[in-house]
Amino acid sequence: MKELTDLTELKDLTELNVLALSGSLRRNSYNTALLHAARKLTPVGLAIELDHELGGLPLYNQDLDGDTPPESVTALRRRVADADALLIATPEHNASVPAALKSAVDWISTAPQQPLRGKPVAVVGASPGQFGTVRAQLALRQILASVGADAVSKPDVTVFHCDTRFSDDGVLTDTYTIDLLRGLLDALLIKARAAQ
Numbered sequence: 001m002k003e004l005t006d007l008t009e010l011k012d013l014t015e016l017n018v019l020a021l022s023g024s025l026r027r028n029s030y031n032t033a034l035l036h037a038a039r040k041l042t043p044v045g046l047a048i049e050l051d052h053e054l055g056g057l058p059l060y061n062q063d064l065d066g067d068t069p070p071e072s073v074t075a076l077r078r079r080v081a082d083a084d085a086l087l088i089a090t091p092e093h094n095a096s097v098p099a100a101l102k103s104a105v106d107w108i109s110t111a112p113q114q115p116l117r118g119k120p121v122a123v124v125g126a127s128p129g130q131f132g133t134v135r136a137q138l139a140l141r142q143i144l145a146s147v148g149a150d151a152v153s154k155p156d157v158t159v160f161h162c163d164t165r166f167s168d169d170g171v172l173t174d175t176y177t178i179d180l181l182r183g184l185l186d187a188l189l190i191k192a193r194a195a196q
C-alpha cells in the first residue's frame with residue numbers, strides 16, 4: 001500500500017467528514033469548547049461536525065437493545081457509521097471516562113453493523129487539574145481498542161489547567177494547545193485517508 005504521509009497531496013482529495021463527540025453535557029464545557037476550537041483549525045480535506053445529542057441518549061440498557069432500539073440510539077449509530085472519522089473530547093470523572101460517554105460508546109458498540117470497528121478516532125481532553133484527562137484518555141483508548149476502533153496515537157492532547165487556556169467566552173487562546181490540536185487533526189486526516 002502507498003504510504004500516506006504527504007499532507008499537501010492528501011488535502012487535495014475529497015473532503016472527509018469527522019463527527020465530534022463531547023463527553024461533557026455541561027453548557028460551558030471546556031471539552032466542548034476544545035471541539036469548537038478544533039473545528040476552526042480543521043485542515044483542508046476535513047470537515048468537523050459537532051454532535052449535540054449525547055445528552056438525549058438513555059443510559060445503556062440491554063433490555064432496550066433489541067431489534068428496535070430507541071430512536072436516539074439508532075440515529076447516533078447512523079451518524080457514526082456515516083462519518084469517515086471521529087474526534088472525541090473526554091472530561092475526566094473520578095480518574096476515568098464520564099458515564100455519559102461510556103454509555104454512548106456501549107450503545108454504538110452493540111450495533112449489528114459495528115460502526116466503530118476500524119473507525120479512525122482522535123482523542124482529546126481538558127481538565128482544570130494537573131493531569132489534563134490523562135487517566136480518562138487512557139481508559140477511553142482501552143475501550144476504543146476493545147471495540148476495534150483505530151485511535152490516533154500522537155500527539156497527545158491532554159489539556160491540563162484548561163481554565164487558563166480559554167477566554168471567558170470559551171475561545172481557545174493557548175498557542176501550545178492550538179499547535180497540538182493542529183498536529184492531531186493532521187494525523188487524523190492521514191489515518192482517515194489511509195482507511196478509505
Ligand SMILES: Cc1cc2nc3c(=O)[nH]c(=O)nc-3n(C[C@H](O)[C@H](O)[C@H](O)COP(=O)(O)O)c2cc1C
Binds near residue numbers: 026028030094096126
Ligand atoms: C464527578 C466528577 C469527577 C471529577 N473527577 C475528576 C478527575 O478525576 N480528574 C480531573 O482532572 N478532574 C475531575 N473533575 C473535574 C472536571 O475535570 C471538571 O469539572 C471539568 O470542567 C469537566 O469537563 P467539562 O468542562 O468539559 O465539563 C471531576 C468533576 C466531576 C463533576
